[in-house]
Amino acid sequence: METSLQKSQFSIPPGFIDLGLGDPQFSLLPLELMRQAAEECLGQNDPEFLQYGAEQGDGTFRQSLAKFLSRGYVCPVEPGSLFITNGASMGLHLICTFFTRPGDTVFVEEPTYFIALRIFADHDLRLVPIRTDENGLLIDSLEEELTKSHPKFLYIIPTYQNPTGRTLSTEHRERLVSLSHQHDFLVVADEVYHFLSYSSQPPKPFAADTETGDIISLGSFSKILAPGLRLGWLQANAGIIHRFVNSGLLDSGGGMNPFTSAIVCRVLETGRLDDNIAQLIAAYRLRVSVMDTALRQYIPGVEYTLPQGGYFFWIHLPNGINASELQRWAEEFKVGFRPGELFSCRGGMRDYIRLSYVFYEPGELEQGVQRLKQSLDKME
Numbered sequence: 001m002e003t004s005l006q007k008s009q010f011s012i013p014p015g016f017i018d019l020g021l022g023d024p025q026f027s028l029l030p031l032e033l034m035r036q037a038a039e040e041c042l043g044q045n046d047p048e049f050l051q052y053g054a055e056q057g058d059g060t061f062r063q064s065l066a067k068f069l070s071r072g073y074v075c076p077v078e079p080g081s082l083f084i085t086n087g088a089s090m091g092l093h094l095i096c097t098f099f100t101r102p103g104d105t106v107f108v109e110e111p112t113y114f115i116a117l118r119i120f121a122d123h124d125l126r127l128v129p130i131r132t133d134e135n136g137l138l139i140d141s142l143e144e145e146l147t148k149s150h151p152k153f154l155y156i157i158p159t160y161q162n163p164t165g166r167t168l169s170t171e172h173r174e175r176l177v178s179l180s181h182q183h184d185f186l187v188v189a190d191e192v193y194h195f196l197s198y199s200s201q202p203p204k205p206f207a208a209d210t211e212t213g214d215i216i217s218l219g220s221f222s223k224i225l226a227p228g229l230r231l232g233w234l235q236a237n238a239g240i241i242h243r244f245v246n247s248g249l250l251d252s253g254g255g256m257n258p259f260t261s262a263i264v265c266r267v268l269e270t271g272r273l274d275d276n277i278a279q280l281i282a283a284y285r286l287r288v289s290v291m292d293t294a295l296r297q298y299i300p301g302v303e304y305t306l307p308q309g310g311y312f313f314w315i316h317l318p319n320g321i322n323a324s325e326l327q328r329w330a331e332e333f334k335v336g337f338r339p340g341e342l343f344s345c346r347g348g349m350r351d352y353i354r355l356s357y358v359f360y361e362p363g364e365l366e367q368g369v370q371r372l373k374q375s376l377d378k379m380e
């Protein structure tokens with residue numbers, strides 16, 4: 001039995017710099033903002049948010065969320081197209097539950113978000129990797145795979161992808177949607193990083209096309225407010241939303257997280273979410289630049305595309321170095337990363353590593369990169 005008093009999902013040994021960790025730094029978690037919103041909410045003396053919630057998610061909350069999304073996506077979002085989740089992970093788990101059976105085929109990007117692979121494994125799904133390049137999913141590779149098998153859905157992280165940081169172009173998005181019509185498969189677009197843009201506005205999200213297509217867009221407050229809230233949403237057409245709302249899970253437990261929704265509703269209505277996102281963007285933009293400078297200064301041999309948003313650098317190691325072997329040295333130098341193999345459903349990507357800049361201060365990022373250089377020196 002677990003007896004430790006550990007509170008967060010990870011623990012880092014003292015003095016260790018884990019550049020693999022994709023969790024926001026504690027100082028970037030909006031404690032004061034949440035305290036104010038919670039006080040205002042609890043001060044209203046209305047206990048309704050402590051009741052079982054509406055299955056689709058609280059109506060007022062969905063209205064505020066729809067307004068926020070309409071502005072952010074620069075396209076109209078209707079409250080009726082939103083279903084409140086406990087986060088994108090739960091959304092993905094529910095999609096697998098309602099739309100697949102064990103043994104069904106699902107297409108994923110190669111590489112993709114490694115924990116999504118674990119969710120798919122929980123549902124005994126057969127995964128087919130679709131190749132990607134610096135512009136994201138390769139549509140030709142998708143077309144080729146579609147001649148061989150029929151997926152229940154394609155899982156894609158189109159904007160500031162995890163782990164590559166890359167973004168799919170508008171043209172490729174359109175081709176993908178038209179292929180999904182032609183071959184009758186669902187597109188599950190995990191758009192959790194869409195609002196964390198450090199340069200220009202990203203392409204129109206898949207969320208914008210949910211009315212006309214079999215598309216489910218996943219969103220989350222984890223990346224723009226706090227992961228501990230366990231609050232997110234999915235956006236889809238009425239038929240798909242109906243499938244979620246009319247589930248035994250919600251019949252029994254009511255809508256997801258009404259208490260947290262009411263507090264976050266306050267954050268949305270008072271414009272504080274926009275302020276928080278602006279602060280995160282300023283902090284992360286600086287860190288991207290610090291990590292980029294450190295990489296170029298200390299390890300000029302590595303290749304990567306500079307992230308324009310999101311959380312990650314996807315690094316191609318020089319001379320075919322195996323990331324798992326590098327990890328052994330990195331541990332000695334007290335630095336961590338995520339080896340590329342984790343993100344591949346076929347054991348590939350062995351000479352890649354994922355680094356993140358969201359958990360550490362700029363000075364620590366630079367030190368982490370120096371330690372990585374020391375580890376690489378041991379390999380050569």
Ligand SMILES: Cc1ncc(COP(=O)(O)O)c(C=O)c1O
Binds near residue numbers: 089113220222227
């Ligand atoms: C692509 C992607 N989807 C989903 C999640 C998890 O989101 P949530 O906290 O909303 O479950 C993450 C977090 O790392 C992620 O990178």
